[in-house]
Amino acid sequence: MFPTFRLSMTWLHTWFGLVLGYVLIVVFFFGSLSVFDREIDRWAIPETRFAPQPMSSFDTMLAPIFARMTPEADELQAAAKRVRGPLPATLVPMNWGAYTTHRDPVLSLYAEYAVPNNPDDPDDHVHGHVTIDPRNGRLLPDDRLKIGSEFFYPMHYGLNLTWKDLGYWIVGFAALVMLAALVSGVVIHRRIFRELFTFRPRKHVQRSTLDLHNLTGVVALPFHFMFALTGLTVFASIYLPVSETLLKPQAMAAAMADAKAKGLPFKPAGVQAPLASVDAMVVEAKRRWAARGMPGEVGYLYVNHVGDRNSYVTLYRAGSDRVTLVGQPIHFEGTSGRVLLEEPPPSAVAGVNDFLTGLHLQHFEHWLLRWFYVFGGLSGCLCIATGFIFFVEKRKRQHAKAGTGGARWADAVAVATVTGMLVATLAILVANRLLPAEMAQRGDWEKASFWGAWVIAAVHALWRSAPVRDARLSPAWAEQCGAIAALAFAAVALNWITTGDHLVRTLGERFWPVAGLDLALLVAGAIAAMAAVALRRRAGVAVAETGAAAPDDAETANA
Amino acid sequence: MPKGLLLTLALLCSAGGIAWLALAMEVHWQQVRASAAGPDRRTAIGLRVLGGAALAVSFGVCLLADHVTMAVLVWVMSLAASALLVAQVLAWRPRWLAWLTTPWAERQSH
Numbered sequence: 001m002f003p004t005f006r007l008s009m010t011w012l013h014t015w016f017g018l019v020l021g022y023v024l025i026v027v028f029f030f031g032s033l034s035v036f037d038r039e040i041d042r043w044a045i046p047e048t049r050f051a052p053q054p055m056s057s058f059d060t061m062l063a064p065i066f067a068r069m070t071p072e073a074d075e076l077q078a079a080a081k082r083v084r085g086p087l088p089a090t091l092v093p094m095n096w097g098a099y100t101t102h103r104d105p106v107l108s109l110y111a112e113y114a115v116p117n118n119p120d121d122p123d124d125h126v127h128g129h130v131t132i133d134p135r136n137g138r139l140l141p142d143d144r145l146k147i148g149s150e151f152f153y154p155m156h157y158g159l160n161l162t163w164k165d166l167g168y169w170i171v172g173f174a175a176l177v178m179l180a181a182l183v184s185g186v187v188i189h190r191r192i193f194r195e196l197f198t199f200r201p202r203k204h205v206q207r208s209t210l211d212l213h214n215l216t217g218v219v220a221l222p223f224h225f226m227f228a229l230t231g232l233t234v235f236a237s238i239y240l241p242v243s244e245t246l247l248k249p250q251a252m253a254a255a256m257a258d259a260k261a262k263g264l265p266f267k268p269a270g271v272q273a274p275l276a277s278v279d280a281m282v283v284e285a286k287r288r289w290a291a292r293g294m295p296g297e298v299g300y301l302y303v304n305h306v307g308d309r310n311s312y313v314t315l316y317r318a319g320s321d322r323v324t325l326v327g328q329p330i331h332f333e334g335t336s337g338r339v340l341l342e343e344p345p346p347s348a349v350a351g352v353n354d355f356l357t358g359l360h361l362q363h364f365e366h367w368l369l370r371w372f373y374v375f376g377g378l379s380g381c382l383c384i385a386t387g388f389i390f391f392v393e394k395r396k397r398q399h400a401k402a403g404t405g406g407a408r409w410a411d412a413v414a415v416a417t418v419t420g421m422l423v424a425t426l427a428i429l430v431a432n433r434l435l436p437a438e439m440a441q442r443g444d445w446e447k448a449s450f451w452g453a454w455v456i457a458a459v460h461a462l463w464r465s466a467p468v469r470d471a472r473l474s475p476a477w478a479e480q481c482g483a484i485a486a487l488a489f490a491a492v493a494l495n496w497i498t499t500g501d502h503l504v505r506t507l508g509e510r511f512w513p514v515a516g517l518d519l520a521l522l523v524a525g526a527i528a529a530m531a532a533v534a535l536r537r538r539a540g541v542a543v544a545e546t547g548a549a550a551p552d553d554a555e556t557a558n559a
Numbered sequence: 560m561p562k563g564l565l566l567t568l569a570l571l572c573s574a575g576g577i578a579w580l581a582l583a584m585e586v587h588w589q590q591v592r593a594s595a596a597g598p599d600r601r602t603a604i605g606l607r608v609l610g611g612a613a614l615a616v617s618f619g620v621c622l623l624a625d626h627v628t629m630a631v632l633v634w635v636m637s638l639a640a641s642a643l644l645v646a647q648v649l650a651w652r653p654r655w656l657a658w659l660t661t662p663w664a665e666r667q668s669h
Contacts, residue, residue: 197645375639
């Protein structure tokens with residue numbers, strides 16, 4: 001098909017990069033924001049702006065709350081359609097879980113309830129969720145959208161497209177293509193070592209854009225590669241669901257054999273029995289972790305077979321000083337509180353898997369590394385955005401001469417994804433501060449403002465794209481940069497007005513979740529404002545130079 | 560030593576190491592020294608050794624600061640950030656790196 005390997009790799013990199021780049025930049029950007037998802041939650045839900053708390057006392061605080069919890073109404077409605085006959089008035093809880101991290105002031109609890117009489121699935125169950133203030137056990141309103149962890153984070157791995165899990169599959173395919181784009185990018189880069197540190201901002205746009213594309217792609221190459229790869233391994237069970245489909249009986253048998261070997265009851269006995277003190281188990285678990293040289297707090301508390309004679313409690317250490325995820329679980333017998341099993345260190349394969357998962361999901365306590373992840377993610381965004389601009393720069397004069405619209409469309413979609421995505425992200429933050437506190441379905445309106453702003457930005461990008469047809473710069477870039485600056489400054493001002501938490505106060509109190517987001521918004525706003533000014537100036541220069549032949553060199557011509 | 564100080568030291572060593580490795584390349588030496596000639600062979604080797612040593616020290620300090628699994632990630636990411644930083648300084652303010660070439664000021668002048 002192509003005379004040389006390099007040319008075929010160029011084709012692959014160009015076209016797969018362009019098409020999937022529109023998805024990948026979304027994944028990279030919201031992944032970068034997800035590094036600070038809990039902090040964004042604090043900004044979005046002012047009632048939760050207090051310091052992180054350790055796991056609350058189970059015996060005095062959590063047990064009564066768990067006992068009062070009920071299944072989610074929408075899950076019950078769906079379950080009613082799956083069973084023979086009516087659902088019982090109250091469902092029996094099977095398992096309880098409580099989860100927190102070193103960054104969470106609030107504690108989230110969930111419960112699983114058995115759904116009887118489902119002919120297709122004997123293990124059918126529904127869930128209940130609450131979030132509490134661990135300082136006093138007060139339930140927090142659960143209709144508030146956690147913008148960081150419940151909207152930006154799912155955007156990262158599933159684009160918030162939940163229909164038939166389509167989002168997961170699109171992101172998974174994009175990650176696979178990302179790996180191919182990285183490898184082909186290295187192949188087609190002629191001077192990868194000689195130009196490792198090369199950026200020539202004063203050369204023509206096509207050259208300096210390609211320099212920046214190469215620079216941000218190559219210096220963060222280990223990051224890009226590892227994150228695309230570990231992103232795929234984290235969701236391997238979704239992409240290759242063999243243990244849910246083809247090998248389900250074997251997977252079930254393996255889980256039962258594993259539980260038997262460990263002495264953990266796989267099924268409830270069907271005999272009621274009270275639960276011993278879980279707080280005493282927590283004390284014992286912490287003692288054992290400290291004895292292993294890795295003292296820590298409980299990150300995840302799980303009660304299996306609630307209220308049954310076979311109940312057991314599993315305590316996981318919170319991720320803090322290791323890359324590996326929450327771990328070092330210790331299992332306690334529910335009725336007596338004695339230790340059933342202290343899980344041994346994982347096997348080599350499981351250890352590698354835990355490391356790769358932990359590397360991607362970053363539960364650890366290391367602010368520098370967190371910021372490095374943001375840096376890696378944003379350099380990925382820069383790499384993709386400069387890729388779009390290079391694609392358009394390289395073609396727009398030919399297309400203008402030939403009278404075809406390819407470059408114009410590519411540019412308009414690039415505006416819609418690059419700056420349009422930022423407009424949408426800021427719009428949801430502004431809406432979060434502007435919508436009335438007691439509004440019904442407030443979270444849905446916040447999401448609607450995100451999608452609405454993005455649609456408006458996309459329409460604007462298309463509407464303003466005509467100059468690209470004449471090989472000129474689309475004014476949409478500058479205009480949307482202006483909108484980004486205005487929205488970013490507005491979000492900081494609105495946070496001040498509606499909560500009283502201005503930067504002088506939050507910085508004085510060293511309350512970094514809010515101070516950090518406000519500062520990031522100010523920096524983003526300043527950069528966007530400077531970009532808007534620079535783009536306007538450039539548009540003026542470009543008009544004056546129209547018709548001048550663009551300089552070119554071998555690599556920009558071929559890439 | 561407190562962890563913050565160790566990590567700062569690791570970052571400085573990483574940035575310095577990357578800068579020295581860049582300076583061993585003809586084009587960047589020319590940018591920084593504003594000279595027409597590149598570094599001679601011995602200078603280039605010296606710069607590479609110094610750069611490599613600084614990166615090794617940086618990794619060692621990362622190991623002192625954190626558990627080994629974490630230290631590897633911090634170090635690799637610090638290399639990436641340093642490379643982008645050095646590239647930007649070389650693009651906009653190359654003379655800022657001139658002091659890193661001080662040990663070779665004499666030999667190159669004649």
